[in-house]
Amino acid sequence: MVKNTRNSRPFILDRVTPLFARLGYNGVSMRDLATAVGVTPAALYYHFKNKDELYAEVVNRVFKKKITDATAIMTEDEEPVKRLETFIVWFVRALNKDKDFQKLLQWVMLDNDPKRIQALTTNTFQELFCAIQNLGESFKKQYDPHLLATSIIGLVLYHFESLAVRKKMPGRRAQHDKAETIARHITALLENGLLAH
Amino acid sequence: MVKNTRNSRPFILDRVTPLFARLGYNGVSMRDLATAVGVTPAALYYHFKNKDELYAEVVNRVFKKKITDATAIMTEDEEPVKRLETFIVWFVRALNKDKDFQKLLQWVMLDNDPKRIQALTTNTFQELFCAIQNLGESFKKQYDPHLLATSIIGLVLYHFESLAVRKKMPGRRAQHDKAETIARHITALLENGLLAH
DNA sequence: GTCTATACACAGATAGAC
DNA sequence: GTCTATCTGTGTATAGAC
Numbered sequence: 001m002v003k004n005t006r007n008s009r010p011f012i013l014d015r016v017t018p019l020f021a022r023l024g025y026n027g028v029s030m031r032d033l034a035t036a037v038g039v040t041p042a043a044l045y046y047h048f049k050n051k052d053e054l055y056a057e058v059v060n061r062v063f064k065k066k067i068t069d070a071t072a073i074m075t076e077d078e079e080p081v082k083r084l085e086t087f088i089v090w091f092v093r094a095l096n097k098d099k100d101f102q103k104l105l106q107w108v109m110l111d112n113d114p115k116r117i118q119a120l121t122t123n124t125f126q127e128l129f130c131a132i133q134n135l136g137e138s139f140k141k142q143y144d145p146h147l148l149a150t151s152i153i154g155l156v157l158y159h160f161e162s163l164a165v166r167k168k169m170p171g172r173r174a175q176h177d178k179a180e181t182i183a184r185h186i187t188a189l190l191e192n193g194l195l196a197h
Numbered sequence: 198m199v200k201n202t203r204n205s206r207p208f209i210l211d212r213v214t215p216l217f218a219r220l221g222y223n224g225v226s227m228r229d230l231a232t233a234v235g236v237t238p239a240a241l242y243y244h245f246k247n248k249d250e251l252y253a254e255v256v257n258r259v260f261k262k263k264i265t266d267a268t269a270i271m272t273e274d275e276e277p278v279k280r281l282e283t284f285i286v287w288f289v290r291a292l293n294k295d296k297d298f299q300k301l302l303q304w305v306m307l308d309n310d311p312k313r314i315q316a317l318t319t320n321t322f323q324e325l326f327c328a329i330q331n332l333g334e335s336f337k338k339q340y341d342p343h344l345l346a347t348s349i350i351g352l353v354l355y356h357f358e359s360l361a362v363r364k365k366m367p368g369r370r371a372q373h374d375k376a377e378t379i380a381r382h383i384t385a386l387l388e389n390g391l392l393a394h
Numbered sequence: 395g396t397c398t399a400t401a402c403a404c405a406g407a408t409a410g411a412c
Numbered sequence: 413g414t415c416t417a418t419c420t421g422t423g424t425a426t427a428g429a430c
Contacts, residue, residue, distance in 0.1 A: 007413075008413095008416080009323075012324055022309060024221070024310065026221065026224050027223050027309075028405080028407060029404075029405060029406080030405080031291075031405080032367055039413090039414070040414070040415060040416080041406080041407080041418095042407085042408080042409095042414070042415065042416080043413070043414050043415075045406090045407065045408075046413060046414070047412095049415090050407075051406070051407090052219065055260060081392070083298065084391075086342055088222070089265070091430090101308075106303075106306065106307055107307065108362075109303065109358050109359060109361065109362065110221065110300075110303055110307070111306065111361075112219060112220065112224075115361055117365065118360060118365060120362070121362050121365040121366065122365065125362060125366075126365075126366060126367070129366050130366075130367065130368070131295075133368055133387035135412075139391045139392070140262065140391065141383065141387070143385070143386065143391075144373070144378075144382060145359070145368060146363070146366070146368050146369060146373055147356070147371070147373060147378070147379065147382040148382075148386070150355060150356050150363060151355070151382070151383065151386055153355060153359070154351050154352055154354065154355020154356065154358070154359065155348055155351055155352050157216075157351065157355060158348070158350060158351020158352075158354060158355060159344070159347050159348070159351065161306050161349065161351070162306060163352070164306065164308070164314055165305075165306065165314060165317070165318050165322060166319040166326075166347060168314065168315060168319065169318065169322075169323060169325070169326050169327075169332055169343070170323070170327065171342060172343055173341050175343070176343055176344060181344070182344065185341060185344040185345075186348065186349070188339070188340070189289060189340065189345070189348055189387075189390070189393050190386075190390060191390050191392045192385070192390045192392065192393075193387060193388050193389045193390030193393060194281075194336045194337065194340075194387055194388050195278070195336070195388045195389065196389075196390060196393070197406080205398090206397095226422070226423060226424080227424060227425080228422080228423080228424090236395095236396070236397085237396075237398080238397080238424080238425080239397065239399095239425085239426080239427095240395075240396050240397075242424090242425065242426075243395065243396070247424075248423095248424070248425095255398060268423075310410070343423075
């Protein structure tokens, strides 16, 4: 029987996600998290076995829906160029809108636990990565699919990963933050390259 | 007067760098670091004011020389295409060879301290970033220099940031780890794009 | 210059009252 | 379902012996 629906699992995850996203697993304590939820640490342990499980649920919840959406886009029955463009626009928008998603993606890449990496890869990323690889193959034989998929993802991601540093750079303008501007730049560069005439 | 030269500052930094690189600032304790050096925590506090200073020195030392080398390459008196290619080869090789450099670069991007970000940006990254921006401008007017510089860096970096996850992906081959292969792929993609005929 | 010993705050986690 | 109280380990950091 639920005594206080405000503090059930989804509510806790909502409150806790931004903290993990900003400071990482080792950057926050159960006390910090409890404070953010508005309860005591003991209450957290009623709902989640330990800190690890809480973190895993946060990451899972944030990624699951996004990746499903993305995979749907990638397997649509469109011509390759169109599919690539749709994906880039979706990816840029998702990263721009959901900062927690973007940050957690960054933290997850630095994780050292082989089990967590394995789980995340096979359960979450694999399907999308393969879809991007397949898309890449439909362009030209000259590019290795694995390397091409990596390049595409990195090209998009880094515009957000580097934000804190780039903000301090000379030549920086407000328009560089707009999702549409970034998406258009990436698409053009990826399709035409630097030396197109 | 130096009693034990084995444990002076450079020696400590050497021993401590891989730990910070692998686990991040919050992932290691002064006890861990002292053990890696082969001394007690108290000895560490004789050489460094606190953990913050130790970390700052590690990051600074690892980045300083690399960035100087890179900036030299970027300001050489060569034609743009050649300069870009040289830079990419250098960058890929540096990331491939020095895993600590690569990992610290990743950790630094997740730092939340405005002071540390500011210091690192102006003292370390700015010069190189501007050089890449300038190089980008010599290609075509159609690409925004700031966005283009970001794209080039991200294109290279992500091949290394994503390594742990990509290792578990189907379609992965040993050649994808070779610096030359990665550099050639990135250069080709960047210059010609996906739709070149 | 490095040690032993230790202070003291804070970490994750649990027991048991309500 | 959430609390108070608390255990135990580990965190950063220092004092003072050698």
